[in-house]
Amino acid sequence: MSVLVYIENWDGKFKKVTNELLSYGKQIAHEMSVPLYAISLGNVADQEFAPLKNYGPDKIFVVNQGFEVLDNQVYADAIVQAVEKLDAQVVVFSQDNVGNAIAGRVAARLKAGFVSAVAGLPLSISPFIIKKKIYTNKVFGHVKINSAIKVLSLSKNTFEVIENPAAGEIVNLELAIKTSSTNRISVDKVTGKILLSDAERVVSGGRGMKGSENWGMLESLAQAMHAATGCSRPVSDEGWRPHTEHIGQTGKIIAPNLYFAIGISGAIQHIGGISSSKCIVAINKDPDAPIFEVADYGIIGDAFKIVPEFTKLLQQS
Amino acid sequence: MNILVCLSNVPDTTTKVKFNGTKLETEGVQWIINPWDELALTRALELKESGAGIDNISVITVGLEDAEPTIRKALAIGADDAYRINSEAFDSFYTAAQIAELAKNIPFDLIMTGFESADYNGVAVGAMLAELLDIPSVGAVSAVNVKDGKWLIDREIDGGKEVLQFDSRVLVSVQKGIAIDPRIPAMRGIMNARRKPLNVSNPVALDSFNEIIAIELPRSKSKVKLFDPEDVQSLLDALRNEAHVL
Ligand SMILES: Cc1cc2nc3c(=O)[nH]c(=O)nc-3n(C[C@H](O)[C@H](O)[C@H](O)COP(=O)(O)OP(=O)(O)OC[C@H]3O[C@@H](n4cnc5c(N)ncnc54)[C@H](O)[C@@H]3O)c2cc1C
Ligand SMILES: Nc1ncnc2c1ncn2[C@@H]1O[C@H](COP(=O)(O)O)[C@@H](O)[C@H]1O
Numbered sequence: 001m002s003v004l005v006y007i008e009n010w011d012g013k014f015k016k017v018t019n020e021l022l023s024y025g026k027q028i029a030h031e032m033s034v035p036l037y038a039i040s041l042g043n044v045a046d047q048e049f050a051p052l053k054n055y056g057p058d059k060i061f062v063v064n065q066g067f068e069v070l071d072n073q074v075y076a077d078a079i080v081q082a083v084e085k086l087d088a089q090v091v092v093f094s095q096d097n098v099g100n101a102i103a104g105r106v107a108a109r110l111k112a113g114f115v116s117a118v119a120g121l122p123l124s125i126s127p128f129i130i131k132k133k134i135y136t137n138k139v140f141g142h143v144k145i146n147s148a149i150k151v152l153s154l155s156k157n158t159f160e161v162i163e164n165p166a167a168g169e170i171v172n173l174e175l176a177i178k179t180s181s182t183n184r185i186s187v188d189k190v191t192g193k194i195l196l197s198d199a200e201r202v203v204s205g206g207r208g209m210k211g212s213e214n215w216g217m218l219e220s221l222a223q224a225m226h227a228a229t230g231c232s233r234p235v236s237d238e239g240w241r242p243h244t245e246h247i248g249q250t251g252k253i254i255a256p257n258l259y260f261a262i263g264i265s266g267a268i269q270h271i272g273g274i275s276s277s278k279c280i281v282a283i284n285k286d287p288d289a290p291i292f293e294v295a296d297y298g299i300i301g302d303a304f305k306i307v308p309e310f311t312k313l314l315q316q317s
Numbered sequence: 318m319n320i321l322v323c324l325s326n327v328p329d330t331t332t333k334v335k336f337n338g339t340k341l342e343t344e345g346v347q348w349i350i351n352p353w354d355e356l357a358l359t360r361a362l363e364l365k366e367s368g369a370g371i372d373n374i375s376v377i378t379v380g381l382e383d384a385e386p387t388i389r390k391a392l393a394i395g396a397d398d399a400y401r402i403n404s405e406a407f408d409s410f411y412t413a414a415q416i417a418e419l420a421k422n423i424p425f426d427l428i429m430t431g432f433e434s435a436d437y438n439g440v441a442v443g444a445m446l447a448e449l450l451d452i453p454s455v456g457a458v459s460a461v462n463v464k465d466g467k468w469l470i471d472r473e474i475d476g477g478k479e480v481l482q483f484d485s486r487v488l489v490s491v492q493k494g495i496a497i498d499p500r501i502p503a504m505r506g507i508m509n510a511r512r513k514p515l516n517v518s519n520p521v522a523l524d525s526f527n528e529i530i531a532i533e534l535p536r537s538k539s540k541v542k543l544f545d546p547e548d549v550q551s552l553l554d555a556l557r558n559e560a561h562v563l
Contacts, residue, residue: 104444
């Protein structure tokens with residue numbers, strides 16, 4: 001028996017969430033008294049592996065042929081084979097577009113219960129009960145999984161990264177990899193920018209920012225804080241910002257350590273996308289704006305004055 | 318070409334959810350087509366109207382009779398026919414497997430699901446359904462187009478997008494960007510919808526693996542700490558020394 005964590009790479013580098021996933025998997029493996037294994041698909045630079053040992057994997061299995069394009073069918077098939085070979089009882093993915101697109105397929109093949117948006121360690125191992133966010137973060141459900149194998153995807157920022165050095169032996173796994181039928185005809189990506197979905201800090205603006213011409217001030221703040229930029233839905237609907245920055249129930253659901261909501265009223269659909277943030281700061285001139293009900297810190301006042309001042313202080317220190 | 322759109326019937330997104338045990342209290346709740354599914358249907362209709370070669374758009378729901386107003390709305394805005402599998406959607410696997418059983422008997426070239434349902438947030442039914450049907454699936458889809466009888470599918474990736482082409486059956490889970498404004502049923506549409514086929518079938522005996530055994534309310538947050546607009550330094554200090562996030 002084992003616990004298996006799928007560790008995703010992006011352009012040959014492991015995603016930041018990897019350490020959290022391993023720490024989480026380690027804790028479950030520990031409670032079940034079984035080893036923790038990780039599996040990586042696709043080409044990843046050698047030096048990426050060494051730091052992972054700190055977070056508890058007994059072995060890291062690597063399959064590096066044939067994963068140029070994300071073909072969920074091919075990826076899922078490989079992971080299913082690994083689960084069977086390694087007798088994994090619990091399979092952990094990251095709660096994101098890639099993790100969930102594969103996890104559902106893996107679970108269906110294995111006739112396993114799948115729980116996404118997992119919000120903590122199992123409440124009990126036998127029976128297996130896990131906490132999941134439902135109703136777009138409004139409440140948690142305690143979900144009992146009755147199948148032999150359990151497939152989970154862990155929400156970001158759910159679990160503390162814990163150092164727990166282990167052997168982390170790297171093993172090439174021989175699998176029969178399916179040939180992909182996915183025909184990719186173009187790729188278009190920005191590099192060098194902090195990704196919203198992966199960002200530890202996010203600076204987000206709403207309709208209170210009045211227009212795209214005022215985003216320079218938010219970008220300066222974001223830069224000073226090493227943050228990604230985001231926005232509320234009307235802002236992307238108006239075309240002030242690209243749709244990829246739209247946060248909320250019908251946009252991206254994020255969980256950064258620090259979220260700045262600037263000129264955002266805090267509609268329930270927006271809150272759904274940010275309520276897992278560790279610390280929320282609201283800057284709004286309306287003391288009754290609902291954003292203050294979910295914020296940890298706030299300033300009631302004019303963003304056009306406060307934001308540049310705050311940025312200046314940050315840059316000076 | 319035929320498109321199958323999977324519809325989930327969910328509480329309106331502004332609903333303040335209340336529970337009686339593990340059951341949602343439905344009194345006063347407005348039911349809607351899951352927003353993503355509504356946009357998927359909108360895109361399917363746009364494709365059909367643009368002359369892209371779409372012959373038929375079917376919608377499919379696993380749900381009890383109370384889901385019918387939602388299905389009727391889908392027919393009223395333009396779906397050609399509807400299927401309802403008369404069962405509670407016990408869990409994602411059960412739901413996907415019921416749809417898979419039915420889909421074996423319906424000719425389709427594209428299946429569209431939403432990225433997630435607004436109630437259970439499973440992000441699961443689409444991928445599971447594709448696996449059960451043994452067809453490719455694409456998540457995070459922000460555009461679907463047809464060119465020379467092939468599907469052109471935009472997928473959002475971290476920091477950008479890629480375009481994939483499929484010339485056989487495929488399932489897409491759609492998100493933001495797939496269509497902009499959902500449609501409002503017009504009187505004529507509502508009248509027409511009454512004459513469109515709504516096929517009801519019984520569920521197949523199938524497993525479900527997950528059950529919600531308890532609901533936990535989030536801890537109420539401690540009150541917001543406010544700072545004077547003239548004193549942004551204190552906010553910076555708090556973020557550094559108290560919250561440790563800077
Ligand atoms: C089905 C559905 C799904 C939705 N999904 C989403 C979603 O995913 N994400 C989302 O964000 N919204 C979503 N919405 C929209 C949501 O209901 C709100 O309309 C939206 O979030 C409001 O955006 P906002 O806060 O930017 O604008 P507003 O509500 O207009 O708020 C602007 C705020 O700026 C403040 N302000 C103005 N000037 C200043 C100034 N100089 N300094 C400081 N503050 C200032 C105002 O006091 C106000 O609070 C959805 C709606 C529906 C119906
Ligand atoms: N009961 C259902 N009937 C039909 N389709 C559903 C049902 N539940 C979910 N779906 C589809 O699957 C998508 C993802 O739902 P979920 O996996 O629950 O997050 C939804 O957007 C729908 O397209």
